[in-house]
Amino acid sequence: MENEQRIGFTLNGERVRARVAARQHLGDLLRLEFGLTGVHLGCEHGVCGACTIRVDGRAVRACLMLAVQADGAAVETIEGLTESGEIADLQDAFHRRNALQCGYCTPGMLVTAAELLAETPRPSREAIREAVGGNYCRCTGYHAIVDAIAATAETRIAATAEARVAASVEPAEAGR
Amino acid sequence: MSESGLSFLDRPNSYIGRSVPRPNARRLVEGRGTYVDDVAVQRLTHVAFLRSPLAHARIASLDTAAARAMPGVVAVVTGAELARVCTPWVGVLGHFKGLRSAPQHALAVDRVTWVGEPLCAVVAASRAEAEDALAVIAVEYEALPAVVDMETALDPATPPIHPDLGDNLAFERVLEVGDVDGAFRDAAAVVEETFRFGRHTGVCLEPRAILADWQAADGTLTVHHSFQAPHMMQDILCKHLSLPEGAVRVICRDVGGSFGIKVHIYPDEMATCALSLMLRRPVKFVADRLESFTSDIHCRDHRVTARMALSAEGDILAIDMDDLTGIGPYSVYPRTSAVEANQVVNLTGGPYRHQAYRARARVVLQNKAPTCQYRAVGHPIATMVAEGLLDLGAARLGLDPAAIRQRNVIPDDAYPCAGVSGIRFEQLSHQRALGTLLEMMDYGALRAEQAALRARGIHRGIGLATFVEITNPSAAFYGVGGARISSQDGCTLRLDPQGGVVAAVSITEQGQGTEGIIAQVVATATGVPLEQVRVVTGDTQATPYGGGTWASRGAGIGGEAAWQAGKALRANVTAAAGAILQASADALDIREGRIVDAATGAERMTLAELGRIVYFRPDTLPPGLQPEFMVTRHYVPKDYPFAFTNGVQASYLEVDVETGFVRLLKHWCVEDCGTVLNPLLVDEQIRGGIVQGIGGALFEHCLYDAEGQLLNGSMADYLVPMAGEMPDIAVAHVVSATASSEIGAKGAGEAGTAGAPAAVVNAINDALRPLNARVSRQPVTPEVILEALGTI
CATH class of the missing domain: 1.10.150.120 ([2Fe-2S]-binding domain)
Incomplete structure (x- = not known):
């Protein structure tokens, strides 16, 4: 019954696809669908900064971005930044x-x-x-x-x- | 001292006192920690709780039919249904005479008593679906009068929250020592103040979280818990879910901050475990931020009216104080909510020589979130009262704040002795600490700078705060009162075939560096290189039995257990090596993973070679030799009920008298935690604690309206210290090792929080003094300062 959409984006350098509920935030998608548990949820209202990730080269709050907004974006998490050695x-x-x-x-x-x-x-x-x-x-x-x-x-x-x-x-x- | 007559610091390759990075922290900088919400379990369900929107109400009706029909919903469970599985509890202890509370259920049954109390649970395939179903539960509440203001909680006209108790007084303690009335009669100066301490809370970045997994097939309940005391949780789950001890395993892996928040029994967490039993499925609860604000324990919320009598020379003659604190509707289980007030009575004026003291503490019930022990329980209050009064006295008598402290502290050569409240001190170092602090901050130059700037209309203040801290508690803290909270801890060591050691210890890690210091102690005691020591914590099935981490007890108690275990393992290993090498065990030592000749340091064999022989070729061992390469030792302090530590802090800040804003310029702390096992870790405990104390002093406040509604349950509205407002913090140590243990470590976890608020508030008042204004209400917001200045 939930409104779902298909999205595709680059996640830590890999092209990925996902079916996401319209109401799901990007932090939940990364944790629940991709197992990227280095994305930590602290307040889920954009204040604490624990879920900060990189989207298209900029630091953003994963809890303040809907998962559907990641369509076409380049998303990097602590796991990817660790792997690259950057x-x-x-x-x-x-x-x-x-x-x-x-x-x-x-x-x-x-x-x-x-x-x-x-x-x-x-x-x-x-x-x-x-x-x-x-x-x-x-x-x-x-x-x-x-x-x-x-x-x-x-x-x-x-x-x-x-x-x-x-x-x-x-x-x-x-x-x- | 070790048996050799040398201290452990003299052992070759000692890691004690070295600033080695925490071995287990590397995974955390890579985002590879495992917090409860990261644990993956098959068939997992998620629970969300319906929480009371009212401070006090009867539940007239609760209709869950629509919720049960929602997509993804596995079960909807009411308080009455859950009570069939989970028995209620009462948060009292035998040694707090007269302490009263009422039975508390995991889910409220007929009545809700604070905004945020859980009364119904929805278990669903996802948290989102559980929350969707919560929204269609129909509840009718009949509002009851809410007791909100602690000042009127005891009025005869105020109805008791629990009618069976007759009134809202949960606990009262009165202490009178010496001739208090005589001291005030003869005093050259009497100063008094009413101090208010705002209610605040822990705001752990990782919210409370628990995952309970009941496996009906083998009758085991495995609980992943963001918690400080796994064995305590195991014991309480057994008791209230009627399970045998062996059926319950509590695992605490990475914990995202705790500070005393995660050491109490929470209704929603007990409910989560009961739900797993009822549903025969794993159930997970992770508090969201609003739930954290309304259901994590709160702390402080004290009003203290106090006065101090002084001689003309500035000697403290007596302190007389009255403390009133509101703890919410229930005393929290199992540690109770009377401890903070009790600590205020015990600790106020603790650093000083006076012989007359009167204190009364009253603990009252109210319809707000329950309060309980949070970092530095009672210390910031006790310290503020004495230090605030002392500054008022110094100003009245025209004395310098540093000089009046030097005059009044118990001299370093007076120990062992007792403080005025009867607390026993083994060895403190107030004089040396104060001397070190004044030198570090260049007190004289700072005073000169302050005076010069004052002439230019810039209002800077210097605040000092001397304090004592309770650490290394024995059974006197909880055990004697009947709480099944272990004060002893243990460490098991196993030498593995390649020469490494696995250390399983019952104290726990929440980031303070428990695993790091245990590795250092074990490496030093056994002679095994640090990088070959693997530490295991936080698993009731894998470690010895113990209390966990709270009350600044990890290093002093768990560290000593590890030291004793390490010595025992070394003795067993050198005995086995001696038998193989045909040498006396006493002539051998272990250094950097090698059996060496103790006198010359010459290598005789590696631990890996010894391990190979013992584990894989025991047939070649001398007859009758059975090496024991696994040992366990326990430790509990016995000669003192607590190992008191001491310290002194200073704050330098600037008050903008136009806006009321405070700019923190610098903060200093000198403290004495005995042996410093790892300066890098101790210093960061002090700094983190100071900033938490500053939070309470300047920002943090759980604001309730007259109806008992929490007004600021989000991180946008509840202010916490952020990097931009915090100062650099200089830390130094004086070392008075405790003779109660061989390693001599006392605690350091709460010293920062104990002294910081008083230092900051005294500095604000120092800045405001020429303007004839003073503040005494925390948090000292710009509004409080402008009110003091008469601007608003």
Whole structure:
């Protein structure tokens, strides 16, 4: 009796299809149909940020998007971001710095942090706090999360600088 | 100290005190945790509950026929039907003399007593279909008078919520020590204040969740539960569902935050288990966010009127206080809802030397969500009362807040001793902690900066809060009162053939790092490398029996059990190795997975080689040798009822006197939890606890209207601390190890929450003092500040 629709989208790089109820939100679809339990539901009204995923390159709340709206989109979850290795350094930093306790906010926090670092290579502590200000964490008090994101930014900048030095040296050597 | 005369810190390859990352946290950063809602079970059904829309009403009629006919519905079960399977409970304890409550059912039978109380269950193929069916249940309620305001709950004109009890007083405690009236008569200064502590709640990011799976064929109930105390849940399920202990297995895998919320018996969770029995199917309940706000336990909701007598020099002479708290319609089972008020009486003024104290606490029933133990039970209230009064006294006498604390704390060389309420202290370190804190924050420079900015119209404040924290509880907490809540815990270790160790421990993990510190202790005690220690928690069928994690007891109690188990395993292993190597066991040690000569460190054989021989070639062992590579040890503190810890916090903040907004600039904490097993984990416990305390101080409030309706049951309306408003937090430690155990660890889980509100509120008042304004009502919202300033 429920109004259902067929949709197709790209999920963590794979083309998938699903039959979805019109009222189902994307978070439930990802969890229930695709077993992507790294999508955590905390409030289901768009405030806590636990269900933050990436849709067409942007961080969005999976609970605020209807599943049917994902038709044709590129959806990435923590599982896909882990597999691709894209945020491996950020994940390492969170683990090393103990920037998570219960882990329930962590996938959403990582997606948000990844977006920040993509847009702002060296954010201030205030900018980090502002950027993750929509992701609720009850355990850590946020300090360690800010540390982990800042440390990742520094590491990436150092790596970029090294790469630049290497790139600028190579042509000169080649010219000898 | 170990038998060698060296402390465990001196053992080669000690992991104690090292900031190693938690081994089991890696899967969480990859989103591969297993929370209850992630558990997959065949033929799973989902339950949704019809909850009372009224604070107090008789259920005149309940018609479920239409709901039963809805698509996907498996069953609709009323309170009366469920009561045939699940017996009611009463939340009282023998050592709280006079504590009263009424029988509480898993689903309300004739009467509902708060907005959110479940009264009917719909089980369906999906949660959505269960909710669809809820919408067509027809209920007629006859409204009854709601007791909402705790201040009038005891008035003769207020009807009792439970007529059998006669009135709404659930519990009262009075304590009087020393010559209180004389102290106030002779005082140079008397300060007084009425403190109000808003009702708030835990807001665990993972809501409460339970999946009950009754397998009728073999008579077993397997329960996946987002919970802190699996053995307690097992015991209570057996009792109220009339099942033998062996039939019930409770599994707590990853838990998405708990903070004391997930250690109580909830009607909807008991109902879920009963429904599985009734339907012979697995049933899952996951609270949604509104349900969390209306049915998770709430906390605080105290009004304390208190006064302090001081000498002209600033010595505290006496504290006299009256605490009133509203706990909802029932005392929560099985820990009761009298504990917070009792802790307020025990802890207020605990850091100080005064010898006269009078306290009265009254616990009253009301038609709001039940309150019970949440992180730092009673501590933030007790700390605020004493620290708030002390600042008022300092201001009255013209003394510096730091100086008056240094003058009044029990000196570090006075221990062991007792606090004024009779609480026994083994060794605290208030003087050293305060000294460390003032140095860390550069107190003098900060005061100078504050004064300079004040001249420019910028209102900054510095607040201090000294506190004590109850940790490592013995049976004195619950067991003596008749609650079947274990205060002892155990650890089983098994050395496997490749030389790794499996540790099964009865304390539980909710993210604080239980599994990490157990791995560190076991690795240190056994000599097995950390990465070869696998820790198992949260399964009544797989671990020794124990209490779980609450009251800052995991490291101190579970950690000691693991240490003792590790020592015993090491002794068994070196004995077996000695027999094989024809060496004295005493001459051998285990280091980094190798049997070595204890004196020289020279390798004699690897644990893997020993494991190969013992497990696969026992025929080659010397005659009569039967190695025991699996050992269990238990531990419970015996010489003190609680291991008290202490600490001091400071807050630096700025108040915008135009808008009433508070900007937190920095926060400091120095605390003493004894041996620090893992600084990385302890510091984050402190920081997280502080921010939870700040939540209560500035933001969090369960708002009810005069009819008992919860007004802000969403995360958009109930404010929690978010990253943007929180300060950086500096943490340091003083170490006074407890001599009650060999590892010497006390608890650290609640210290942050205990002291943060008082530090923040004192800082706000410090900022407002030149404006002759002060606040005493939490949460201190901009509105509260503007009211204090007379702006609104």
